[in-house]
Amino acid sequence: xxxxxxxxxxxxxxxxxxxxxxxxxxxxxxxxxxxxxxxxxxxxxxxxxxxxxxxxxxxxxxxxxxxxxxxxxxxxxxxxxxxxxxxxxxxxxxxxxxxxxxxxxxxxxxxxxxxxxxxxxxxxxxxxxxxxxxxxxxxxxxxxxxxxxxxxxxxxxxxxxxxxxxxxxxxxxxxxxxxxxxxxxxxxxxxxxxxxxxxxxxxxxxxxxxxxxxxxxxxxxxxxxxxxxxxxxxxxxxxxxxxxxxxxxxxxxxxxxxxxxxxxxxxxxxxxxxxxxxxxxxxxxxxxxxxxxxxxxxxxxxxxxxxxxxxxxxxxxxxxxxxxxxxxxxxxxxxxxxxxxxxxxxxxxxxxxxxxxxxxxxxxxxxxxxxxxxxxxxxxxxxxxxxxxxxxxxxxxxxxxxxx
Amino acid sequence: xxxxxxxxxxxxxxxxxxxxxxxxxxxxxxxxxxxxxxxxxxxxxxxxxxxxxxxxxxxxxxxxxxxxxxxxxxxxxxxxxxxxxxxxxxxxxxxxxxxxxxxxxxxxxxxxxxxxxxxxxxxxxxxxxxxxxxxxxxxxxxxxxxxxxxxxxxxxxxxxxxxxxxxxxxxxxxxxxxxxxxxxxxxxxxxxxxxxxxxxxxxxxxxxxxxxxxxxxxxxxxxxxxxxxxxxxxxxxxxxxxxxxxxxxxxxxxxxxxxxxxxxxxxxxxxxxxxxxxxxxxxxxxxxxxxxxxxxxxxxxxxxxxxxxxxxxxxxxxxxxxxxxxxxxxxxxxxxxxxxxxxxxxxxxxxxxxxxxxxxxxxxxxxxxxxxxxxxxxxxxxxxxxxxxxxxxxxxxxxxxxxxxxxxxxxxxxxxxxxxxxxxxxxxxxxxxxxxxxxxxxxxxxxxxxxxxxxxxxxxxxxxxxxxx
Numbered sequence: 001x002x003x004x005x006x007x008x009x010x011x012x013x014x015x016x017x018x019x020x021x022x023x024x025x026x027x028x029x030x031x032x033x034x035x036x037x038x039x040x041x042x043x044x045x046x047x048x049x050x051x052x053x054x055x056x057x058x059x060x061x062x063x064x065x066x067x068x069x070x071x072x073x074x075x076x077x078x079x080x081x082x083x084x085x086x087x088x089x090x091x092x093x094x095x096x097x098x099x100x101x102x103x104x105x106x107x108x109x110x111x112x113x114x115x116x117x118x119x120x121x122x123x124x125x126x127x128x129x130x131x132x133x134x135x136x137x138x139x140x141x142x143x144x145x146x147x148x149x150x151x152x153x154x155x156x157x158x159x160x161x162x163x164x165x166x167x168x169x170x171x172x173x174x175x176x177x178x179x180x181x182x183x184x185x186x187x188x189x190x191x192x193x194x195x196x197x198x199x200x201x202x203x204x205x206x207x208x209x210x211x212x213x214x215x216x217x218x219x220x221x222x223x224x225x226x227x228x229x230x231x232x233x234x235x236x237x238x239x240x241x242x243x244x245x246x247x248x249x250x251x252x253x254x255x256x257x258x259x260x261x262x263x264x265x266x267x268x269x270x271x272x273x274x275x276x277x278x279x280x281x282x283x284x285x286x287x288x289x290x291x292x293x294x295x296x297x298x299x300x301x302x303x304x305x306x307x308x309x310x311x312x313x314x315x316x317x318x319x320x321x322x323x324x325x326x327x328x329x330x331x332x333x334x335x336x337x338x339x340x341x342x343x344x345x346x347x348x349x350x351x352x353x354x355x356x357x358x359x360x361x362x363x364x365x366x367x368x369x370x371x372x373x374x375x376x377x378x379x380x381x382x383x384x385x386x387x388x389x390x391x392x393x394x395x396x397x398x399x400x401x402x403x404x
Numbered sequence: 405x406x407x408x409x410x411x412x413x414x415x416x417x418x419x420x421x422x423x424x425x426x427x428x429x430x431x432x433x434x435x436x437x438x439x440x441x442x443x444x445x446x447x448x449x450x451x452x453x454x455x456x457x458x459x460x461x462x463x464x465x466x467x468x469x470x471x472x473x474x475x476x477x478x479x480x481x482x483x484x485x486x487x488x489x490x491x492x493x494x495x496x497x498x499x500x501x502x503x504x505x506x507x508x509x510x511x512x513x514x515x516x517x518x519x520x521x522x523x524x525x526x527x528x529x530x531x532x533x534x535x536x537x538x539x540x541x542x543x544x545x546x547x548x549x550x551x552x553x554x555x556x557x558x559x560x561x562x563x564x565x566x567x568x569x570x571x572x573x574x575x576x577x578x579x580x581x582x583x584x585x586x587x588x589x590x591x592x593x594x595x596x597x598x599x600x601x602x603x604x605x606x607x608x609x610x611x612x613x614x615x616x617x618x619x620x621x622x623x624x625x626x627x628x629x630x631x632x633x634x635x636x637x638x639x640x641x642x643x644x645x646x647x648x649x650x651x652x653x654x655x656x657x658x659x660x661x662x663x664x665x666x667x668x669x670x671x672x673x674x675x676x677x678x679x680x681x682x683x684x685x686x687x688x689x690x691x692x693x694x695x696x697x698x699x700x701x702x703x704x705x706x707x708x709x710x711x712x713x714x715x716x717x718x719x720x721x722x723x724x725x726x727x728x729x730x731x732x733x734x735x736x737x738x739x740x741x742x743x744x745x746x747x748x749x750x751x752x753x754x755x756x757x758x759x760x761x762x763x764x765x766x767x768x769x770x771x772x773x774x775x776x777x778x779x780x781x782x783x784x785x786x787x788x789x790x791x792x793x794x795x796x797x798x799x800x801x802x803x804x805x806x807x808x809x810x811x812x813x814x815x816x817x818x819x820x821x822x823x824x825x826x827x828x829x830x831x832x833x834x835x836x837x838x839x840x841x842x843x844x845x846x847x848x849x850x851x852x853x854x855x856x857x858x859x860x861x862x863x864x865x866x867x868x869x870x871x872x873x
Contacts, residue, residue, distance in 0.1 A: 252742055
């Protein structure tokens with residue numbers, strides 16, 4: 001380090017940036033730990049052992065597969081579990097990115113759920129029609145259709161914000177419900193996209209995605225819902241997200257508008273046009289999540305799935321915990337994927353923790369994470385309390401009373 | 405307490421108020437060494453501080469704000485009557501007139517400051533720290549504040565008044581302590597001190613108050629504004645057929661009372677506001693309605709009025725801020741991809757050339773002092789030698805050293821044969837920099853004067869009176 005300029009100023013600046021960088025990893029970690037801690041208290045309140053419960057969840061997630069000493073049958077089961085965890089992680093990465101990208105532009109995209117849903121609709125529509133199309137082409141067409149549908153859906157909110165100033169929080173929430181009801185109509189009994197399979201005439205479900213549009217399984221047995229290649233597509237999208245945000249002209253403009261729309265306007269960047277662009281990109285990502293779920297393992301949509309799906313909403317927690325960065329979002333998505341899978345009825349030993357309650361534990365932890373992330377004051381307060389416990393540098397406490 | 409931006413005034417005061425802890429050294433209060441661990445302890449020692457940015461709750465009344473955190477109670481409830489009585493009593497004693505029942509959001513900035521001072525007095529402070537209290541006040545409000553401060557000192561309150569405005573300090577202080585780069589350079593009695601002697605202490609060398617400049621050698625018109633009509637945000641006419649010319653090699657100053665169309669003029673020329681009628685030409689090229697990018701690429705440099713809100717993106721690094729004009733073009737970006745390496749390479753020499761202290765390309769703009777931030781803006785806007793520079797309040801909030809720097813750079817533009825349009829509310833600045841002074845009144849240029857015109861002539865023209873041109 002050279003010492004040009006005011007030496008004092010440089011120390012302060014570098015110290016500050018060091019703090020921010022440190023906080024960048026530390027605060028999400030503390031947040032997640034706190035959430036698990038409070039979640040543990042809830043487990044305790046139900047009369048179960050939190051440590052055993054968390055261990056069971058961990059094993060249910062299959063993450064123990066990563067430990068080399070797990071072998072034999074345990075390893076086989078762990079592999080099966082990890083495949084399921086990663087299947088759940090895949091769309092969470094993308095819906096997380098869809099929220100994170102908007103955050104970086106100063107927008108709050110709560111519409112990941114709606115964008116994801118219209119993505120699944122488009123994917124199931126394209127994937128179940130166009131019989132006879134070569135496999136690769138069919139997959140690509142289905143994915144493109146889903147991305148465009150998500151982009152259009154999100155673009156509505158961006159367009160309304162740019163032209164009328166309509167708050168994107170309100171419009172995306174409304175679009176989420178609109179998407180749900182569109183789905184209920186499309187795939188409901190007698191709906192235009194209701195399955196024409198005679199066996200499904202009384203079941204509100206879509207037609208099946210044709211073999212040619214299904215994503216290949218690369219790990220595990222396709223019959224046992226092995227891991228499809230969608231995870232790689234999600235990771236590739238994450239890399240693209242990083243380049244787009246940090247290394248592209250578009251990303252520069254997005255961040256400029258996000259930090260300071262006035263100054264951006266002074267540099268000739270139109271905030272309104274950026275809002276549309278940003279929402280469209282968010283919609284692409286969430287729509288892609290829908291495509292990967294439908295083409296990778298669901299292969300059809302039933303109307304009750306539409307109503308209970310929460311993938312887009314989890315994306316908000318994923319983005320918040322991942323601090324809206326590419327890498328952070330992947331890690332946070334994996335955490336939530338593991339939690340969802342580890343607490344699922346199938347995976348948790350009922351003697352350790354009631355599986356009926358376990359799913360709710362995921363909700364509790366998600367809620368706590370959102371609470372802690374949106375209340376950074378709390379985390380800061382706790383950390384300051386820690387610092388205060390250090391011995392005070394100034395001696396002579398007896399003069400303190402003299403001052404008051 | 406006097407010092408340049410970033411000299412350490414606020415840091416020192418934050419130590420006294422317990423917001424920061426000293427690494428070394430001790431504080432003597434009433435002759436005894438003390439440790440001030442928090443603002444609460446500071447208040448306990450009867451030290452009060454009024455921050456530059458007020459810490460009031462807008463939706464609560466004056467009385468409620470004053471007694472906040474040490475409320476008179478009636479059982480568990482706030483005793484509103486007692487609170488208002490207390491405020492009335494304090495206001496009378498110190499001549500701080502303010503309605504205790506008014507909501508803080510409804511009263512002016514000067515009044516809000518009084519509420520802050522009342523709050524400090526209510527807690528029994530007899531040492532009052534004011535951090536740049538006049539930065540947000542009008543001249544009238546400043547005069548009233550000074551009256552209050554004199555009343556306070558007459559009652560035995562000690563006041564520490566922090567400022568970088570020489571005249572004010574000479575006006576109000578008994579003794580002046582000057583800080584420079586984190587160290588005390590001297591304490592002098594204000595009697596006998598002059599602006600020049602204080603400025604020298606502050607900056608460490610003689611400061612030119614009067615800008616030295618050669619006579620202008622103006623050439624062809626480079627900026628032509630022709631019968632411009634522009635509406636303000638409410639859709640009311642702000643410019644009513646305004647015309648002006650800036651020629652190469654001259655600085656044209658726009659003088660006027662705030663709100664006579666200055667902002668709209670700047671916004672129209674820089675492409676932020678679309679004119680309803682009229683034309684704007686830069687070096688003969690019509691840029692009317694061409695937008696910000698059209699204006700920038702035609703060769704307009706724009707030193708924006710408010711560097712925090714408009715000139716800089718504080719969360720961006722300096723390299724990113726310096727790229728704000730050029731990021732769409734090679735070499736900074738190719739095929740839509742930015743090159744951070746080339747952005748840094750562009751930034752480094754600019755930061756050196758414009759003497760931005762404490763800044764590297766990767767430093768966040770927010771961590772620089774105000775003067776250095778403005779240097780970054782100027783570096784960006786002048787680096788490519790724009791045909792004409794629009795400088796709107798380019799020295800607002802800067803200390804003498806930085807003001808001198810900005811003035812020099814603007815004169816440099818002129819001497820290199822480019823045009824400068826200077827819009828400022830500081831008459832002194834207009835006079836010392838401009839070659840011609842245009843007076844704006846209600847959206848029109850009503851007079852053209854020489855910079856040597858008397859205050860009276862300028863004043864009359866600014867208020868819309870008739871002047872012989």
